[in-house]
Amino acid sequence: xxxxxxxxxxxxxxxxxxxxxxxxxxxxxxxxxxxxxxxxxxxxxxxxxxxxxxxxxxxxxxxxxxxxxxxxxxxxxxxxxxxxxxxxxxxxxxxxxxxxxxxxxxxxxxxxxxxxxxxxxxxxxxxxxxxxxxxxxxxxxxxxxxxxxxxxxxxxxxxxxxxxxxxxxxxxxxxxxxxxxxxxxxxxxxxxxxxxxx
Amino acid sequence: xxxxxxxxxxxxxxxxxxxxxxxxxxxxxxxxxxxxxxxxxxxxxxxxxxxxxxxxxxxxxxxxxxxxxxxxxxxxxxxxxxxxxxxxxxxxxxxxxxxxxxxxxxxxxxxxxxxxxxxxxxxxxxxxxxxxxxxxxxxxxxxxxxxxxxxxxxxxxxxxxxxxxxxxxxxxxxxxxxxxxxxxxxxxxxxxxxxxxx
Amino acid sequence: xxxxxxxxxxxxxxxxxxxxxxxxxxxxxxxxxxxxxxxxxxxxxxxxxxxxxxxxxxxxxxxxxxxxxxxxxxxxxxxxxxxxxxxxxxxxxxxxxxxxxxxxxxxxxxxxxxxxxxxxxxxxxxxxxxxxxxxxxxxxxxxxxxxxxxxxxxxxxxxxxxxxxxxxxxxxxxxxxxxxxxxxxxxxxxxxxxxxxx
Amino acid sequence: xxxxxxxxxxxxxxxxxxxxxxxxxxxxxxxxxxxxxxxxxxxxxxxxxxxxxxxxxxxxxxxxxxxxxxxxxxxxxxxxxxxxxxxxxxxxxxxxxxxxxxxxxxxxxxxxxxxxxxxxxxxxxxxxxxxxxxxxxxxxxxxxxxxxxxxxxxxxxxxxxxxxxxxxxxxxxxxxxxxxxxxxxxxxxxxxxxxxxx
Numbered sequence: 080x081x082x083x084x085x086x087x088x089x090x091x092x093x094x095x096x097x098x099x100x101x102x103x104x105x106x107x108x109x110x111x112x113x114x115x116x117x118x119x120x121x122x123x124x125x126x127x128x129x130x131x132x133x134x135x136x137x138x139x140x141x142x143x144x145x146x147x148x149x150x151x152x153x154x155x156x157x158x159x160x161x162x163x164x165x166x167x168x169x170x171x172x173x174x175x176x177x178x179x180x181x182x183x184x185x186x187x188x189x190x191x192x193x194x195x196x197x198x199x200x201x202x203x204x205x206x207x208x209x210x211x212x213x214x215x216x217x218x219x220x221x222x223x224x225x226x227x228x229x230x231x232x233x234x235x236x237x238x239x240x241x242x243x244x245x246x247x248x249x250x251x252x253x254x255x256x257x258x259x260x261x262x263x264x265x266x267x268x269x270x271x272x273x274x275x276x277x
Numbered sequence: 278x279x280x281x282x283x284x285x286x287x288x289x290x291x292x293x294x295x296x297x298x299x300x301x302x303x304x305x306x307x308x309x310x311x312x313x314x315x316x317x318x319x320x321x322x323x324x325x326x327x328x329x330x331x332x333x334x335x336x337x338x339x340x341x342x343x344x345x346x347x348x349x350x351x352x353x354x355x356x357x358x359x360x361x362x363x364x365x366x367x368x369x370x371x372x373x374x375x376x377x378x379x380x381x382x383x384x385x386x387x388x389x390x391x392x393x394x395x396x397x398x399x400x401x402x403x404x405x406x407x408x409x410x411x412x413x414x415x416x417x418x419x420x421x422x423x424x425x426x427x428x429x430x431x432x433x434x435x436x437x438x439x440x441x442x443x444x445x446x447x448x449x450x451x452x453x454x455x456x457x458x459x460x461x462x463x464x465x466x467x468x469x470x471x472x473x474x475x
Numbered sequence: 476x477x478x479x480x481x482x483x484x485x486x487x488x489x490x491x492x493x494x495x496x497x498x499x500x501x502x503x504x505x506x507x508x509x510x511x512x513x514x515x516x517x518x519x520x521x522x523x524x525x526x527x528x529x530x531x532x533x534x535x536x537x538x539x540x541x542x543x544x545x546x547x548x549x550x551x552x553x554x555x556x557x558x559x560x561x562x563x564x565x566x567x568x569x570x571x572x573x574x575x576x577x578x579x580x581x582x583x584x585x586x587x588x589x590x591x592x593x594x595x596x597x598x599x600x601x602x603x604x605x606x607x608x609x610x611x612x613x614x615x616x617x618x619x620x621x622x623x624x625x626x627x628x629x630x631x632x633x634x635x636x637x638x639x640x641x642x643x644x645x646x647x648x649x650x651x652x653x654x655x656x657x658x659x660x661x662x663x664x665x666x667x668x669x670x671x672x673x
Numbered sequence: 674x675x676x677x678x679x680x681x682x683x684x685x686x687x688x689x690x691x692x693x694x695x696x697x698x699x700x701x702x703x704x705x706x707x708x709x710x711x712x713x714x715x716x717x718x719x720x721x722x723x724x725x726x727x728x729x730x731x732x733x734x735x736x737x738x739x740x741x742x743x744x745x746x747x748x749x750x751x752x753x754x755x756x757x758x759x760x761x762x763x764x765x766x767x768x769x770x771x772x773x774x775x776x777x778x779x780x781x782x783x784x785x786x787x788x789x790x791x792x793x794x795x796x797x798x799x800x801x802x803x804x805x806x807x808x809x810x811x812x813x814x815x816x817x818x819x820x821x822x823x824x825x826x827x828x829x830x831x832x833x834x835x836x837x838x839x840x841x842x843x844x845x846x847x848x849x850x851x852x853x854x855x856x857x858x859x860x861x862x863x864x865x866x867x868x869x870x871x
Contacts, residue, residue, distance in 0.1 A: 084284060084338055086678060091292030091487075094685030099300060101759050102693060110771035115780065129759070133752040140678055140748070154338070155456070158331045162324070165299045177308035186313065258749070282482060282536055289490030289685075297498060352536070353654070356529040360522070363497050375506035384511065480680060480734055487688030495696060550734070551852070554727040558720070561695050573704035582709065 082149050085157060089139060092161045096168060097132045100125055103172035124175035127247075127254065128167050134257045135164060135194065145215045146205055156204045160197040166190050184243040188236040188250060195229055228253045280347050283355060287337060290359045294366060295330040298323055301370035322373035325445075325452065326365050332455040333362060333392065343413045344403060354402045358395040364388050382441040386434040386448060393427055426451045478545050481553060485535060488557045492564060493528040496521055499568035520571035523643075523650065524563050530653040531560060531590065541611045542601055552600045556593040562586050580639040584632040584646060591625055624649045676743050679751060683733060686755045690762060691726045694719055697766035718769035721841075721848065722761050728851045729758060729788065739809045740799060750798045754791040760784050778837040782830040782844060789823055822847045 104121055107114035139160075170190045174183040202219060209215040231253045239246030302319055305312035337358075368388045372381040400417060407413040433447030500517055503510035535556075566586050570579040598615060605611040631645030698715055701708035733754075764784050768777040796813065803809040825847045833840030 081342070084288060087285065087681065088288045088292055088334060088338075090678060090682045091289055091685055092296055094682055095293055095296040095689055097755075098686055098689040098693065098759055099296065101763060102300065102696065103304075104763050106763070106767050106770060110767070110774040110777050112776050115776065126756070129752075129756050133749070136682060136752075137745070137748050140682075141745075144675070151335070151339075154335055155331070158327075158334075161295075162327050165296055165327070169299060169302050169304070173304050173308070176304060180308040182310050182313065183308050279540070282486060285483065286486045286490055286532065286536075289487055290494055293491055293494040297494065300498065349533070349537075352533050353529070356525075356532075359493075360525050363494055363525070367497060367500050367502070371502050371506070374502060378506040380508050380511065381506050477738070480684060483681065484684045484688055484730060484734075487685055488692055491689055491692040495692065498696065547731070547735075550731050551727070554723075554730075557691075558723050561692055561723070565695060565698050565700070569700050569704070572700060576704040578706050578709065579704050 082143060082146050085149055085154060086143055089157060089161065090136075093132060093136045093139070093164065096161075096164055097129060097136070100128055100132075100168040100171055103168060103175070120178050121172075121175035124171050124179075127250065128171040130254050130258065131191070132164060132167060134254065135160075135198070138198070138257075142202065142205070142219060145218055147209060147213075147215070149205075150208060153201070153204050153208070156197070156201040160194065160201050163190060163193040163197050167194070179243050179247055181239055181243050184239045184246045185236050188232055188239065188246060191250065191253075192229065192232045192236075195225065195232065199225060224256055227256065231256075280341060280344050283347055283352060284341055287355060287359065288334075291330060291334045291337070291362065294359075294362055295327060295334070298326055298330075298366040298369055301366060301373070318376050319370075319373035322369050322377075325449065326369040328452050328456065329389065330362060330365060332452065333358075333396070336396070336455075340400065340403070340417060343416055345407060345411075345413070347403075348406060351399070351402050351406065354395070354399040358392065358399050361388060361391040361395050365392070377441050377445055379437055379441050382437045382444045383434050386430050386437065386444060389448065389451075390427065390430045390434075393423065393430065397423060422454055425454065429454075478539060478542050481545055481550060482539055485553060485557065486532075489528060489532045489535070489560065492557075492560055493525060493532070496524055496528075496564040496567055499564060499571070516574050517568075517571035520567050520575075523647065524567040526650050526654065527587065528560060528563060530650065531556075531594070534594070534653075538598065538601070538615060541614055543605060543609075543611070545601075546604060549597070549600050549604065552593070552597040556590065556597050559586060559589040559593050563590070575639050575643055577635060577639045580635045580642045581632050584628055584635065584642060587646065587649075588625065588628045588632075591621065591628065595621060620652055623652065627652075676737060676740050679743055679748060680737055683751060683755065684730075687726060687730045687733070687758065690758055691723060691730070694722055694726075694762040694765055697762060697769070714772050715766075715769035718765050718773075721845065722765040724848050724852065725785065726758060726761060728848065729754075729792070732792070732851075736796065736799070736813060739812055741803060741807075741809070743799075744802060747795070747798050747802070750791070750795040754788065754795050757784060757787040757791050761788070773837050773841055775833055775837050778833045778840045779830050782826050782833065782840060785844065785847075786823065786826045786830075789819065789826065793819060818850055821850065825850075 104118070104125060107118060167190060170183065170187040174187050177183050199222070202222070202225075206216050206219075231249045235246040235249030235253075238249060302316065302323060305316060365388060368381065368385040372385050375381050397420070400420070400423075404414050404417075429447045429451045433444040433451075436447060437444030500514065500521060503514060563586060566579065566583040570583050573579050595618070598618070602612050602615075627645045627649045631642040631649075634645060635642030698712065698719060701712060761784060764777065764781040768781050771777050793816070796816070800810050800813075825843045829840040829843030829847075832843060
């Protein structure tokens, strides 16, 4: 089974997800600059989610470059990931509209966690197919970023119960971790890992 | 005539169908957890339809892997399938909004039946082109799942007149039949088929 | 310049046009069968436009199979066609909502004419590139269907001033002309053409 | 890293951006010709943005034809461009709805400037990868049109503070510069450049 159509379908769905979020940015009720100002939180939540979905597309793209073959289970694990990603626009709009209040921020974090778990499940399925010695597993095997992200999401959700902005801060930090070019971060993480062991 | 663009176009339409359904999930009217609770039926109908459209993409993907050539009639049979699939978001939203009451559940089942019939019509057209001895026909010829699905849909619609949740149960069972990895189900069905004959 | 990305982009835009029309089918305001009945005209205008956009995708697909090379002008002529096609959902929704009354039907016909003209302009540009003796020109040169369609659209718009349903009838006839498998229609048209000459 | 999926993803996002703008053209509140007239500004702003997004797709297509390889930074610079392009539908709808009044026109110009800057950033990143002597840099190196566009956008925004229609005029001029076939404009600009030097 070829990976071509799976990539094309995923690209299509992710392209739609990243773009339809803009439909949630409702037009201001006037043509003044003042009418635009209250839209700042909506705009910022859009930017954050755009970066998040972009990160997923980036990682998906990277991961599938080393994929040699796929099977029916991979198709479903991939659809599972797309399912949770497709809920990002909903949480984004809710969070922006209600100015980052507690529950929307928590739900946003929950959906981010589910996306991260779905991504790991897809990775595990692909690892099983390719086997332990494969280039695929050796390239992505030590998923430091993924594990750290999960920890930050959980901390973010917990902090959101106290102050929702602290939750947002955690989500922004995770986005930054992925945004910064891979090699430097990985080197740092490996160094920290080594210094922690010694 | 090449199948490449037909696959790409189908992928595009199915990707849009599966994603725009999320636009029907309207934002809660408050930022509390209580405001989110009444959205559960909307969310569940979205999840069910996401799985259904995912199944169709999966099957379409599988079927076209053995397709060697297409013609003008195949293009139209394929568009016919996409037409009925494109009505799934409408029925999904109606069913979720009115908490799985009778008529929305019946209409949802009707659209699922039309999708199934359109899929069979596409399959028959492709079978004609490839001929009886082809790998295409021998791989997909005995469409147990398809036939069972149609029976369950009809039972589901009939039961929905009594209690709409029984109808939903039937649709969920069909989704499960397709969701479970093919080989096991097929083996079971073959065994049942053989024991029924003996 | 390769035609691959032009085809992919056109497929994407046409896939979105054909699918977002379904977003215009608003949910009924109740969960009864009676609430669904007034939606019949909306549903029928959706089906008609789905067939029309499907015809354009089909023809675009056929035409580009014989295209050898494209240039900057072709890109713009193609975008011009996509522009008018992108207005079909607007006219479709207006026509369905106001039950095929005069002006929506006329505007719908106007947009169909502009699509047809844009298609011819794209064809002429491609003919120029490929030259008179090319397979491209000899295959599509005598565009009987296209010319007849234009005549029917104009008659349809004129009749819509008297009775909008007569206009719709003309649009449906054009759709049927394209829907019926090409060869038979072309043979008939050639026969008629020959008997008209003799 | 291959450029194929980056092109496919960009095509998908741009196809969606160019098409969902039509969703902002709300249905007239009646079925008369008079009800259609007040929609003219909405329609014109749609046409202008369609041409602008079309120009970006055209240029993106041209630029990537000479691209040999991409890296992680290119993916992000490309997403950055898509981000600003994705805000065009929002500004288009605002500008059309409030009949080209001051602030919507200024915001529209601001987003056009950000798109232009993002495009230049993507170009610079690609130039770095391919090196100074490459076909890529020699083909696109002297970006007269891009620089002139930026000047016109800034003039347009400044003029919009006086009269918003003067701002629109500047944006239309920029669109025309790109719309007119490349070679002639470039020749003219080179001639002007030479006569200015002498």
